[in-house]
Amino acid sequence: MDWTALWLSVRLATATTVVLLAIGIPMAYWIVFSPRRWKFVIEAIVALPLVLPPTVLGFYVLIAIGPLSPVGRAYARIAGHGLPFTFEGLLLASVLYSMPFAVQPFSTEFASVDRRLLEASWTLGVSRLETFRRIVLPLSIRGIVSGVVLSFAHTLGEFGVVLMVGGNLPGVTRTVSISIYDSVQSLDYGAASQTSLLLLIVSFLILASTYGLQRSVWVKPR
Amino acid sequence: MTLDVRAAQRFPSGFAVDVMLACDLRGGSMLVLFGPSGAGKTTILRQIAGLERPDRGSIRFGDDVWFDSARGAWCPPQGRRLGVVFQQPTLFPHLSVLDNIRYGGVRHVSDTVMPLVADIAARPTKQLSGGEAQRVSLARALARGPQLLLLDEPFASVDTPTRSRLRRDLRSLLQQLETPAILVTHDRTEAMAMGDLVAVVIDGRIRQVGAVADVFSHPADAAVAASLGVESVLPARVTAASQGLLTVAIGAAALHVAEREPIAVGAHVYACIRAEDVTLETAQDAGHASVRNHLGGTIVSIASEGPIDRVTLDCGFALDALITRRSRDELQLVPGSRVTAAIKATSVHLVPLG
Numbered sequence A: 001m002d003w004t005a006l007w008l009s010v011r012l013a014t015a016t017t018v019v020l021l022a023i024g025i026p027m028a029y030w031i032v033f034s035p036r037r038w039k040f041v042i043e044a045i046v047a048l049p050l051v052l053p054p055t056v057l058g059f060y061v062l063i064a065i066g067p068l069s070p071v072g073r074a075y076a077r078i079a080g081h082g083l084p085f086t087f088e089g090l091l092l093a094s095v096l097y098s099m100p101f102a103v104q105p106f107s108t109e110f111a112s113v114d115r116r117l118l119e120a121s122w123t124l125g126v127s128r129l130e131t132f133r134r135i136v137l138p139l140s141i142r143g144i145v146s147g148v149v150l151s152f153a154h155t156l157g158e159f160g161v162v163l164m165v166g167g168n169l170p171g172v173t174r175t176v177s178i179s180i181y182d183s184v185q186s187l188d189y190g191a192a193s194q195t196s197l198l199l200l201i202v203s204f205l206i207l208a209s210t211y212g213l214q215r216s217v218w219v220k221p222r
Numbered sequence B: 001m002t003l004d005v006r007a008a009q010r011f012p013s014g015f016a017v018d019v020m021l022a023c024d025l026r027g028g029s030m031l032v033l034f035g036p037s038g039a040g041k042t043t044i045l046r047q048i049a050g051l052e053r054p055d056r057g058s059i060r061f062g063d064d065v066w067f068d069s070a071r072g073a074w075c076p077p078q079g080r081r082l083g084v085v086f087q088q089p090t091l092f093p094h095l096s097v098l099d100n101i102r103y104g105g106v107r108h109v110s111d112t113v114m115p116l117v118a119d120i121a122a123r124p125t126k127q128l129s130g131g132e133a134q135r136v137s138l139a140r141a142l143a144r145g146p147q148l149l150l151l152d153e154p155f156a157s158v159d160t161p162t163r164s165r166l167r168r169d170l171r172s173l174l175q176q177l178e179t180p181a182i183l184v185t186h187d188r189t190e191a192m193a194m195g196d197l198v199a200v201v202i203d204g205r206i207r208q209v210g211a212v213a214d215v216f217s218h219p220a221d222a223a224v225a226a227s228l229g230v231e232s233v234l235p236a237r238v239t240a241a242s243q244g245l246l247t248v249a250i251g252a253a254a255l256h257v258a259e260r261e262p263i264a265v266g267a268h269v270y271a272c273i274r275a276e277d278v279t280l281e282t283a284q285d286a287g288h289a290s291v292r293n294h295l296g297g298t299i300v301s302i303a304s305e306g307p308i309d310r311v312t313l314d315c316g317f318a319l320d321a322l323i324t325r326r327s328r329d330e331l332q333l334v335p336g337s338r339v340t341a342a343i344k345a346t347s348v349h350l351v352p353l354g
Helices: A003-033 A039-050 A054-065 A070-079 A087-111 A115-123 A128-139 A141-156 A160-165 A176-185 A189-214 B041-049 B097-102 B130-143 B160-177 B188-194 B212-217 B222-228 B325-331
Strands: B002-010 B016-024 B030-034 B056-061 B064-068 B082-085 B148-152 B181-185 B197-202 B205-211 B232-242 B245-250 B253-258 B268-273 B278-282 B293-305 B308-314 B318-324 B338-343 B348-352
Touching: A003 A039, A003 A087, A003 A128, A003 A141, A003 A176, A003 A189, A039 A054, A039 A087, A054 A070, A054 A087, A054 A160, A087 A141, A087 A160, A115 A128, A115 B082, A128 A141, A141 A189, A160 A176, A176 A189, B002 B041, B016 B041, B016 B197, B016 B205, B030 B041, B030 B188, B041 B056, B041 B082, B041 B148, B041 B181, B082 B130, B097 B130, B130 B160, B160 B188, B181 B188, B188 B212, B188 B348, B197 B212, B197 B222, B205 B212, B205 B222, B212 B222, B212 B232, B212 B268, B232 B318, B245 B268, B245 B348, B253 B293, B253 B348, B278 B318, B278 B325, B293 B318, B308 B325, B318 B325
Parallel strands: B030 B181, B030 B197, B082 B148, B148 B181
Antiparallel strands: B002 B016, B002 B056, B056 B064, B197 B205, B232 B245, B232 B268, B245 B253, B268 B348, B278 B338, B293 B308, B293 B338, B308 B318
């Protein structure tokens, strides 16, 4: 089994999840609570990776961070090397690719918090941001957990985007799904089946625990 | 403290309010916003709370300007130092009862507020009944020492015995704390029991403001009268009780009233008498009937309402009677005539205060 690839995938999924937690919560807050009428445009953009072929997303990310784009050149000047075919480039692509899996569960849960609780909090002298921290976040903990778990699992299994942006560099961008593809290409069905089975089991456990959490198997009903 | 609201607001649904309200709210006194469902009472309360921003106008309380469209002034609800109790309980389910009460930065819950929740303070928030949850909501609203308490039909979802207990508790608390309050209700008994002042809201406008007894006894126009139900509403005191019959004193006069619910001797009440339940007799023919109450009085005025005449008497207090044109002619009633008003003990409804 390709332990290097597995370890890389876990690192990538963890980093992606942390980034999504940091930017997904403010984004979901904005989507739910902003009075702007055009916010549906942002919602649609966030949801795009759900329907777009990963290769298309990967292609645009590759162009956007490549040496031909201003962003790519600026990054190369600062960091000393380009973004494509690096872990950072992969991370950027993964964040975009998994964004709906974090932002949608967050925003659904934020929106389901009774608005009257927020008004009660405001009339008690507590600011909107403080109200979000003390009322909305604690009451949305399940949605946040689902978002975290789903974006982790989704990143763990990504293939097309990684192939486009990261290529296939062992220890740098060869994730577990690419390693399986390689094994099959070289007719090493033994390694492919071992890794596939592991990924299957891990994915199943993650999803089962998420759905169990939502059905209140372990958490007391509120 | 003077409350001055001039606020117009139109909603996408087409519903609109246009409020003109100025009144003096002393410490411990209560203004009731009374009117039928859908009249806009809650909207007015939400404007005062800062949860709705009117399209134009101004809202002032004492020296504070909470909203002024001409100057672009706007104070969010956080800055108004209010207590608000909503129609449905709005306790934060993930916090304990005490943490709910302390939520708005309250370190120490005062000894005045604490008795309100002493028996339920240790219970899990999610297991409280509707009435208990509203007690906590009330304690939470009062704990910060608001300069004005806003109540949006807070007892609507509570059973009747609990409701009367909550009303009494609230009334005495507000007097102890000297906090003025505004109560929204469509229940006339609640309006009478709780209010010092009443503002009648119909179709998004305030049609009449005044002392409870004045407004209920003298509605300004037909629409107000229809929403209130026309009756004489007389401040009175229970002086005796025996065998299901209460004696109430209205000024110097006394009335016998059938006891429908237990009311303690000494209690202050409103005695409500419908004009159609008052019979007029001339002095000579006062007979022996089952009518318990006979009050001597002088006719002050007679107003024609179609085939019916409304006769206003002075019996030591003002009392209206409705009689037919024919009876008036037969009895030869004119302003200044001496008459006896007969009222059955079962026709007088008492509303205890608080």
